[in-house]
Amino acid sequence: MKKIIIFTILLIFIPFFIVTIFNIDEVKEIELKYINNINVRVKRLATNEIETIPLEQYIAGVLAGEMPIYFELEALKAQAVASRSYVLKRLDYNKENEYDVVDSVLNQVYLDEDYLKEAWGNNYTKNINKVRTAVNETIDQYLEYDGEIIDALFFSTSNGYTEDSSLVFNLELPYLKSVESSWDQETSSVFNSSTSISLQEFYEKLGLKYQKKLTVEILERSDTNRILKLKINNQEFSGRTLYEKLGLRSTDFEIIQNNSNVEIKTKGYGHGVGMSQYGAQGMALKGYKYDEILKHYYTGTKINKI
Secondary structure (H helix, E strand, O other): OHHHHHHHHHHHHHHHHHHHHHHHOOOOOOOOOOOOOOEEEEEEOOOOEEEEEEHHHHHHHHHHHHOOOOOOHHHHHHHHHHHHHHHHHHHHHOOOOOOOEEOOOOOOOOOOHHHHHHHHHHHHHHHHHHHHHHHHOOOOEEEEEOOEEOOOOEEOEOOOEOOOHHHHOOOOOOOOOOOEOOOHHHHOOOOEEEEEEEHHHHHHHHOOOOOOOOOEEEEEEOOOOOEEEEEEOOEEEEHHHHHHHOOOOOOOEEEEEEOOEEEEEEEOEOOOOOEEHHHHHHHHHOOOOHHHHHHHHOOOOEEEEO
């Protein structure tokens, strides 16, 4: 009888202890903090619908869409402040329009929680907690210059320097000046890249007549080695035109004819203006804090709160 009682007790309590042990390691989701009541009207390009999303929730979705989750927390925090500044500027620009931003690279990539749960699977809680920590620890913070919210542009990878906004967007902004970004080469797998297309396709994309021999003459480079003007078979183009028409990763490129093919080597990835994301990661790995990263890439700015 005694053995039966002991056995019964064990049957009852062993499952309880097992559940308790496993629950010790269970990670709980961090909640997003909300101080302001600002909403962002986001046009979802897949459905063409406009969703109204609380600002900090939007920033969390942008962090997940714009930066690799393995990045250092300080880099993610820098991105959070830059992205918040960017969208606050768009709220002002588009207050009379139907929506503020789209959810793609045309503005900022935004991923909702349903998508992230599927994409991250078992790592969802760990990853979303990292994202929300970056958002919560920078809550309400944005960058300003001379009392105004800045247009906080950013891109993937520099060629060693960021570019002056006036040379890319024909827009002179004192906080979007060229600065050194030496960390990218160590952190980014796309710092150097190469692509090859047929000579025929190359000419077609540029609207040029086919010629067997390709001649390329560089007319002007910026101080950061990005091509501003060049001639191809005696016709002048801007570096930006080739960047767009050929889908290049950077305007720091080299064009080489290889018989009936054209090889294009590029250095860096993106338009080059503002914060380099892989540069921010490199700075974070070297021990820089998010405010130091932001002040490096956005000249003369300071962090303020909504």
